[in-house]
Amino acid sequence: MPRFPPRPTDTAPLYPADELVKLQSIMDNRQGQLPAPPPPPQRKSTWVGKALALVGVAVVSGFVWWVLQPSDPIDRQVAQPQKTAGEFEFTTVPELPEPVKDSDCAAHATSQTQAFFKTTPCLQLTRAFYTAKLPNGSTVYSSVSVVKMKTADEARQLRELTQKDGTGNVKDLVLDKAISVPPLTTLANGGYASEQRDQLVVIVESDSPTRGADALAHNKEMKRVSADAIRLASSFGG
Numbered sequence: 001m002p003r004f005p006p007r008p009t010d011t012a013p014l015y016p017a018d019e020l021v022k023l024q025s026i027m028d029n030r031q032g033q034l035p036a037p038p039p040p041p042q043r044k045s046t047w048v049g050k051a052l053a054l055v056g057v058a059v060v061s062g063f064v065w066w067v068l069q070p071s072d073p074i075d076r077q078v079a080q081p082q083k084t085a086g087e088f089e090f091t092t093v094p095e096l097p098e099p100v101k102d103s104d105c106a107a108h109a110t111s112q113t114q115a116f117f118k119t120t121p122c123l124q125l126t127r128a129f130y131t132a133k134l135p136n137g138s139t140v141y142s143s144v145s146v147v148k149m150k151t152a153d154e155a156r157q158l159r160e161l162t163q164k165d166g167t168g169n170v171k172d173l174v175l176d177k178a179i180s181v182p183p184l185t186t187l188a189n190g191g192y193a194s195e196q197r198d199q200l201v202v203i204v205e206s207d208s209p210t211r212g213a214d215a216l217a218h219n220k221e222m223k224r225v226s227a228d229a230i231r232l233a234s235s236f237g238g
Contacts, residue, residue: 087228090130090142096179099128099236105147108176111168116161123148123199128236129173132225138210140190140222141181142229143172145203146237152198159194159201172205184209191222195230202233 102108105125106117126146131139147170149155162169173179175186190207204226211218 086231088132088140088225090132090229090232093129093131093179096129096173099126100173100178101126105170108171109168110171111166113158113162113168113170116158120149120154120157123150125170126237127170127173127178128232129179130229130232132206132229134208134221134225136210138208140206140208140225141174141184141187142204142206142225143174143187144229144232145170145172146233147201147203148237149199149201152196155196155199155201159196159203162192162194162201162203169205170203181209191219191224191226193223193226193230195233197233197237200233200237202230202237204229 102125103123105122106114108125108127109117125148128144130142130144132142134140147155147158149158161167169188169192172187174181174184175188184207187205187207190205193204195202206222206225206229208218208222
């Protein structure tokens with residue numbers, strides 16, 4: 001039977017201190033000889049994520065570049081407003097910004113030209129009014145008339161008739177009282193020019209209230225303005 005309290009001889013035997021030191025040394029040596037644990041494997045998901053991120057950046061960059069590009073290809077010529085070059089710069093007036101049209105040319109002509117229209121009616125008369133500035137700053141007024149005949153031969157006859165002196169003409173818009181430019185009552189005393197375009201005859205008369213002492217020089221300058229204004233018929237005649 002056990003005895004209480006136990007005697008010193010009854011306790012578990014203890015290792016000597018030098019034996020414990022030896023055992024600790026052996027354990028330490030074994031731990032130093034163990035191979036280092038392999039590095040943890042790199043996760044594939046990290047590289048996949050980076051790759052997807054790069055692809056996303058490339059897609060977004062490409063989209064931004066596409067949005068910022070012009071809608072038309074570079075080599076396609078962009079349509080530009082066409083402006084016919086000329087000696088003078090012509091401008092419409094607020095009082096008559098649009099061309100005036102009529103089918104009765106005889107009612108808007110004088111003298112032999114009126115008689116011609118009564119026997120050879122036109123198809124349409126279109127007239128427009130412009131102003132231009134001379135180098136000296138004075139204003140010139142131009143009435144541009146486009147007469148459409150049935151045939152090119154009739155157009156030729158009309159032009160030949162109006163080119164002669166004293167045979168009358170298509171009324172300019174000042175003479176026809178469509179617009180008032182005092183002190184002028186007509187532009188017929190200035191300069192005349194005309195041109196045939198198949199069935200069309202373009203007739204221009206120009207004048208300025210400012211006149212120099214030389215009447216011939218004034219008439220020559222007004223003819224130059226009228227000759228330049230013929231090109232304006234392309235914008236409304238037809």
